[in-house]
Structure formats: C-alpha cells, structure tokens
Amino acid sequence: MEKRKIIMDVDTGSDDAMALVMAMLDERFDLLGITAVNGNVEVKLTTMNSLRVVECCDKQDEVKVYKGCDLPIASTLMPWGPQATQMPGFTNPLPHREGTREQSIQVHTDHLPLPVPKIKEEPESAVVFLIKTLLAAEDGEITLVPVGPLTNIAIAMRADPRIIPKIKEIMIMGGGHDVNNSSPAAEFNIWVDPEALEIVLQSGCKITLVPLDATHKCFMTVEESERIRAIGTKPAILIADLVKQRATGYAQMDAEMKALNGAPLHDALAVCALVIPEVLKNVVHVNCHVDISKGIAYGQTIIDQRIRVNPTPKNCYFAFDADKDIFVKWMIDVLEKDKAKRGL
Amino acid sequence: MEKRKIIIDVDTGHDDAIAIMMAMLCKDEFDILGIATVNGNVCLDYTTENTLRVVEFMGGGVPVYRGCEYPLVACMYGKRPTLPKKDKPGEKTHGWLLDELPKATIAPESQDAVTWYVDTLMAAEDESITLVPVGPLTNLAHVFQIEPRTVKKIKEVICMGGGYKYGNTNPLSEYNIWVDPEAAEIVMRAGIKKFTWVPLDACYASYMTKDDVQRIRDIGNRVADAAADIISFIWSHPKFIGKDVNSIVFDALCISYMLDSSVLKTIVPAHCTVDNGGGIADGQTMFDIFNGRIGGEAPNCYVALDSDREKFLDIVCEVMSKAKEAGV
Numbered sequence: 001m002e003k004r005k006i007i008m009d010v011d012t013g014s015d016d017a018m019a020l021v022m023a024m025l026d027e028r029f030d031l032l033g034i035t036a037v038n039g040n041v042e043v044k045l046t047t048m049n050s051l052r053v054v055e056c057c058d059k060q061d062e063v064k065v066y067k068g069c070d071l072p073i074a075s076t077l078m079p080w081g082p083q084a085t086q087m088p089g090f091t092n093p094l095p096h097r098e099g100t101r102e103q104s105i106q107v108h109t110d111h112l113p114l115p116v117p118k119i120k121e122e123p124e125s126a127v128v129f130l131i132k133t134l135l136a137a138e139d140g141e142i143t144l145v146p147v148g149p150l151t152n153i154a155i156a157m158r159a160d161p162r163i164i165p166k167i168k169e170i171m172i173m174g175g176g177h178d179v180n181n182s183s184p185a186a187e188f189n190i191w192v193d194p195e196a197l198e199i200v201l202q203s204g205c206k207i208t209l210v211p212l213d214a215t216h217k218c219f220m221t222v223e224e225s226e227r228i229r230a231i232g233t234k235p236a237i238l239i240a241d242l243v244k245q246r247a248t249g250y251a252q253m254d255a256e257m258k259a260l261n262g263a264p265l266h267d268a269l270a271v272c273a274l275v276i277p278e279v280l281k282n283v284v285h286v287n288c289h290v291d292i293s294k295g296i297a298y299g300q301t302i303i304d305q306r307i308r309v310n311p312t313p314k315n316c317y318f319a320f321d322a323d324k325d326i327f328v329k330w331m332i333d334v335l336e337k338d339k340a341k342r343g344l
Numbered sequence: 345m346e347k348r349k350i351i352i353d354v355d356t357g358h359d360d361a362i363a364i365m366m367a368m369l370c371k372d373e374f375d376i377l378g379i380a381t382v383n384g385n386v387c388l389d390y391t392t393e394n395t396l397r398v399v400e401f402m403g404g405g406v407p408v409y410r411g412c413e414y415p416l417v418a419c420m421y422g423k424r425p426t427l428p429k430k431d432k433p434g435e436k437t438h439g440w441l442l443d444e445l446p447k448a449t450i451a452p453e454s455q456d457a458v459t460w461y462v463d464t465l466m467a468a469e470d471e472s473i474t475l476v477p478v479g480p481l482t483n484l485a486h487v488f489q490i491e492p493r494t495v496k497k498i499k500e501v502i503c504m505g506g507g508y509k510y511g512n513t514n515p516l517s518e519y520n521i522w523v524d525p526e527a528a529e530i531v532m533r534a535g536i537k538k539f540t541w542v543p544l545d546a547c548y549a550s551y552m553t554k555d556d557v558q559r560i561r562d563i564g565n566r567v568a569d570a571a572a573d574i575i576s577f578i579w580s581h582p583k584f585i586g587k588d589v590n591s592i593v594f595d596a597l598c599i600s601y602m603l604d605s606s607v608l609k610t611i612v613p614a615h616c617t618v619d620n621g622g623g624i625a626d627g628q629t630m631f632d633i634f635n636g637r638i639g640g641e642a643p644n645c646y647v648a649l650d651s652d653r654e655k656f657l658d659i660v661c662e663v664m665s666k667a668k669e670a671g672v
Contacts, residue, residue, distance in 0.1 A: 069489050074417050074526045077533075077620050127490040128459050151489070158412055159458035159486050195417040202420075292420060294622065 003030035004143055004274060005168075007130065009068070010267070011039025011148030011189075012049035014108050014242045019147050019173075019267035020053045021235045022331065024063060025338040028275045032133060032142065035126035037068040039148035039192055040108035042095040044070075046148070051117035056234050060119045068126030068152040070095060072193035074292075081294060082183065083192065094192060107249030107263070113241055130156040134163035142166060143274065147173040147267035149189050150196035157203055169206040172197075173270040175288075175301035176212035177320065186299030187212050190290060194299040198290040207316035209288065210270040211301065214280055214322040218269050221262035222247050228332060233344060236335045269322060272330050279330070281321035287312035347375040348474055348602060349499075351461070353411070354595070355384025355479030355520070356394035358574050359504075361442055363478055363595035364395065365571055366663045368402040369670055373603060377464060377473065380457035382411040384479035384523055386440050387428040391479070394441060396448035401570065403672050404450060411457035411483040415524035423622075427523065444573040461487045465494035471537065473497055474602070478504040478595035480520050485527035488534040500538035501531075502598045506616070506629030507544035508649055514624060518544050521618060522627030529618040532644055539645040541616065542598050543629065546608055546648040550597055550656040551590035554579065559657065560664055567667035571660075593660070597651060600659040607659060609650040613643035 008023050008031065010016040023031050034054070036047040047067040054063050075083040076094050083094045092100050098110050122129070130152060134142060144167055146153050153170070156163060174189035174197065182191040190197050201207065220243050229240035246263035257263055272279045287304040291297040304312045352367060354360040367374050379399065381392040392410050399406050419427040429440070453460070461483065465473060475498055477484055487494055505520040505528065513522040521528045532539075552575060561572035578584050578591045600607045614631040631647050632640055 070492060071489060071530075073489070074620065077526055077529045125462060125491040128462050131456070131459050155486055155489055158414060158416070159490070160456040161413065162456075195420070198417075198420060289421075292417065 001028070003028060005030045005032055005141060006143045006145050006274070007032050007035060007133070009035045009037060009144060009146035009148060009152055010050055011037050011041070011046045012053060012112070013040040013046060013148065013267070014112070014246050015265050015267040016040070016147055017049065017053045017112055017242055018239050018265050019271045020050060021057055021239060022268050022271045022334060023145070024054070024057045024059045025235060026275060026334045031063055033129060034063060034065045035068050035130060035152050036065060037126070037148045037152045038070050038072065038095045039189060040096065041110055042070065042097050043067055045098055045110050047121050048117060049112045051119050051121060052112050052114040055117050055119060056114055056238050065121045066124060066126035066129045067121045069155060072149060072151055073154065073195045075193055075195070078294060082298070105249060105252050107246050109245070113245070114238065126152050127156045127159065131160045131163055134166040135160065137166045139165045140168045143168045144170045145270055145274065146170065147270050149193040150174070150200050151193045154196035154199035157199060164203050164205060167205050169208065170200065171208050171210065171270045171274055173210045173215065173267045175209045177301070177303055177318070179212035179216050181212060183296070183299065185291070185297040187301070190301060191299035194290045194292050198292055201288060201290065201315050208273065208283070209301065209316055209318045210273060210280065211318065212266070214319040215264045215266040215269050217322045218324050218327045219257065219260060219262045219264045220328065221260055223261070224328065228335060231335050231339055233335065233339045233342065235338065239331070268331070269327060272327055276326055276330055279323050279326045280319035281323055283317050283319045285314045286316060286318045287314055288316050288318060348373060349375045349377055349472060350474045350476055351377050351380065351464070353380045353382060353475065353477035353479060353483055354395055355382050355386070355391045356398060356442070357385035357391065357479070357595070358442070358577050359593045359595040360385070360478055361394065361398045361574050362571055362593050363599050364398045365402055365567055366596055366599040366660065368399070368406060369567065369663050369666045369672065370603065371670060376406045378407045378409055378460065380409045380411045380461065380483050382479045382483050383413055383415065383428045384520060387430045388413040390441055392452055393448055396450050396452065397442050397445040400448050400450050401445050402567070408452045409455060409457035409460045410452045412486060415480060415482055416485060416526045418524050418526065442574065444570055457483050458486045458490065462491045462494060465497040466491065468497045470496050471499045474499050475501045476598050477501065478598055480523040481505070481527040481531045482524045485524070485530040488530060492534070495534050495536055498536055500540065501536050502540050502542065502601060504542045504547070504595045504598050506541050508631050508647060510544040510548060511628070512544060513627070516625050517627035518629065521629055525618050525620040525627040528629070529620055532616050532618060540611065541629070541645055541647040542601065542608065543647060546651040547592050547594040547597055550651045550653045551592055552657065553590055556657050557591065560661060563661060563665050565664070565667040567672055568664040571664055596660060597656060600656055603659055603663070604655065607652050607655045608648035609652055611646050611648045614645060614647045615641040615643050616645045616647065
C-alpha cells in the first residue's frame, strides 16, 4: 500500500509529542517534515521539543524539523487583548516564553522530559519549507496535520496560494463546540491565532476538525498508561510519562479529569483519524467559521446548525465524538509493532 | 560610490509608477534587486500588470515578483467591502490600469514575492539591503512572521504611508496602512534598526501643480512625457474634474529622499503604534513624537513631518532628464 505523505505542524507540547511519536512510528505514514509553531510554548521550545521526540524515536536520519512562526498573526497586536495580557486565572501572555511559568503543575512544560537534543533544526524557515515542498508536489499529494495554532499554514497560503491545490486534505486538532478550554468560547490552538484558522477555512481545501468534543472522549488515565509503559521502549515510556504529567496538569483545572486521574491526548487523535477514520464518530459536514471580532467569543469555532432551505456552504468536517477503545488499541498496536521491529 | 541595494514594494498605482521610473533611471545610485507587488491601490493582478508595464517601458531587466493578494485580516467577512478593488464586469473604472503605458508583454517571476524576500534577505550580508515599501505592508509582515532573522539584513526601510496630522481614507488613517493595519503593526514591532516614515504630512507639502508638470513635460523625452501624463491623471479623474486640486506624487518622495536626504524636512524620532482595534481609528499611525511621558516607549522609527517642494521637483526633473543618456 502506498504510504500517506504528511507534514506535521506542531507546538510540542506534551500531546504534540505523542502525535509525533505516532506519526513517526506508524508505518502507514511517509513523514515529509515537522514544522514547529508558537503555541503551548514559544516556537524556540516547540522546535527543540520536536527535535527531542525525533531523537527519542531514533528517527534523526529520516525526519527533519523546521522552525516556524514565533507570533500569531493578529491576536497579540492589541495591547489590552487577552492574548497579549495577563488573563485572570488562566495563563501568562503569549507567546509563553521560557521560564515564565511555574513548571510543576503544567500540562505543557517548557522542556519535554527528554535529554537536550543533539540534532538541530533545518536552516530554512518552516513556512518557506511548506511552500517549496508543496509547490514541488503533485496536485492533491500531501496531507497537512496541524495540531497547534494554524499560523504557519495560513501564512503559507497567503504568501503563495498556488500551494492550495497541492494539499490532499488538512486534518486539524483544534476548536470545540460543547467543550472549550481557553476562554468560555474557544479552544487553545484557535484562541492563540483565530485569524489563522479562518484563513485556512476559507481556502477551499478538504478540512477535518478534531475538536475538544472528540478529544475529551479519548482521554487516557494514568492507570491505562501503565499498559503502554510496560511495552518498555523509549517512545512508549515517553508517552506514559507524558500522560502522568498531563493528568497532574489537568487536575489543577478540570474537575472531570481530576476525578478520572487522566487527561485527553488531543493531537494524537488527529493522527489516528488519518489511518483509522472510524475512530472519529458523529462526523458532520458543516459550515464553520471563527469569530475574529476580538470580543468574548474571539477564537470560537462557530458551526451553523440552523435548519435552512438554503444552507450556508459546508467548508469542513467536524467530529463531535470519538471512540476511545479504537484510539488506545491503535497506540498500543503501533508501539508494539515498533518494539518488534527493533528486535526487542 | 557603492550602489545602494534596494527592493521596492509597490501597489502600482500612478505615484508608484513614477517611483519605479525614477529608481530605474538612477542606474549609478541604485542596484534594484527586485520589485514586489502587493494588493493596494488596485487588486494584485492589476498592480502586477501595471508594474510590469512600467518596468517594460523602462527597458526591463528588473525582476517583478507577485506578492500577497489579500491583507492579513482586514477584509475578512466582508469588512472593507471595497477590498480588494476589482473591476465590476463590463465596467472599466478610470485609472485602474495604467492606460498611459502599453500593455506588458513580460511576465512576473515564478517565485512568489514573500519567499523570494526571505531567500534574498537570508543570503545577504547584515544591514546591506534597503527596503522601499510604498504600498500596504502585507508582504513585509509575512516575511517578518516567517523569518525574523531577515530583520538584521535590512540596512533601512523608507516607507510611504501613515500620517501625523492627516488621514486620507478616514479622518485618521492613510490608505496604505488602512488597507492592512495589522501588517503595519507587525512591521513596526519587528525591530528594524532604521525605519523612516514618509507620511501624508511630507507628501502633501510636495504637491505638484499643472505648471510643475509642464516643467517635467518640457524635458522632452519619452519617460518624462509618460511621467507627465501619469502625474496629470488626477485632473481628468471624474472625481476631481472642475475642482482646484494638486497632484500628489507620494511614492516618488521616497526615491527622492534616497538621492538627497534634505528633501525631507523635520525628520523626528518617534514611537509609532498602528491602531488595529477595528473602530474608526483602524489603521491610524500614532506617532508618540515628544515622548516625554513617564513610561513612554522608546522611539522605533523616524517620521518626516515636512518636505521641500522645490527640491522635490528639481530632483524629479533632474532624474527624468537622464532618460536619453540612459538609453531608455
């Protein structure tokens, strides 16, 4: 079977790290590159953390990492906007610079619990890499998997719209309908750079959103992660360690996850959905736009659910639910297969 | 003298055309690495076509790169419904293409302007290239977002845009900045070592009258004739017929400044912030000039509040008279 050519766009990030592990180890993918972006932590750190994960999977000879945008397009430009100032009870201003947040209770620490990487990122900027790689590809050849803010993808589309027909589809982790986490209305990846997702949604590409509604169904408890730890490989142990870290972080803010002693593994679900589409349930073709008004709904993914004679045009698939069993089995299968391949 | 390496960023446009003509005539002074087009005065297809017309008319040899078709966010969801400006089907609005010049037969380069900027700047020495953006700052904002390391390659930026006392699109905002306020704010925050604004205040001070344009026409070569035609467009524009107006050749002032810096007067350091709040002040360039406030921000640019009208006309005429010897 032909492998699916993908580019991972990440803000690594504890769940991004798991998504990267799975994208590198699942043999059904041909990973053309990793582009890092500002998000969970600043881009300097997301780049470095991505390099760490590449080394952890022993893929340094195959997979290249590119550093992308350090700043969202517009959200931090307003001096008093929530993204640029201290938001009470939530977070520090964007970008999340190194050393500015208390580390012991974070879902995303500045540095992943892995050694400082020996390899370096490529000299070329992530956006230039995206444009040049896509322009050199056949139409509909490459799948993009952005699991952080959409800054890199949006800037690339605007700088050179000729890349748009080259994209087979875009599988995005981001957004939320009934579930949100960064404001009453918005999910973090979109809240960081609302305009970027809107640019992507208006591009005409085939887009699937894997929102919090789906990812919160695919949580993993610390207890369940011990099954993964038992596999014993470096990537498996990393995933188990990160589930524990995330559970500690979620216990600070999410009552449901605190009770379960677990956490959702958002970004990995988007990777899973590319090889096992049925992991996403209740996937609806919708009209979706992002609020960019800079008010209370800034960054909300708004789905038009009005029942109309002349409905608004559909521009993406939105997954309202997901299957936890399929997801966990996929992770274990891929990690076990990798272990066998290494002859362990 | 070493030639100044420049990149011109244009939304051609009448005044942009004069700026390109002047830069291409000053072969001893400028090494034009390329011209990037951007959406602005007219839509990108038109600014690119117009730019190619000017470059071809001037003998070619300067590569033209297609830039960004849309402002970063300013016209999403039908905000600014008139942007990007396009002809309505079957209706040709006067002045949208440079009818003063023949249609272009040359084509833009295959690379897009933004990645070309990144490649060119990254390959350059530190502080070696002068940027002359005279349209919306969309291309440059993309470049700095993509690759902040390009900033230290820039020697200086001379930018036509903004206004201190004046606006021309709404009471407070100048058109180039109003088209893409977010882009302008990104550029102001990029940390460019020397950024000089040539705002409406300086441009208005160097207005041209019909007599001034006659002086250009009297030079008597094909470039001066075309320039005179282009500068005169305003007097046959339906909006201005019968009105006592002067022609403002905004963008040419940036080129003139590089030839003789004394053409700009009252150049003061300032901290510039561009409003992007989406209200009536959207796109206003706020220059904190005297900056005596406690906690005031350090200057991040220079702004020219005045210019020398006579000197500007002299420079334009002098440059235009070079056309014959330059073989254009």
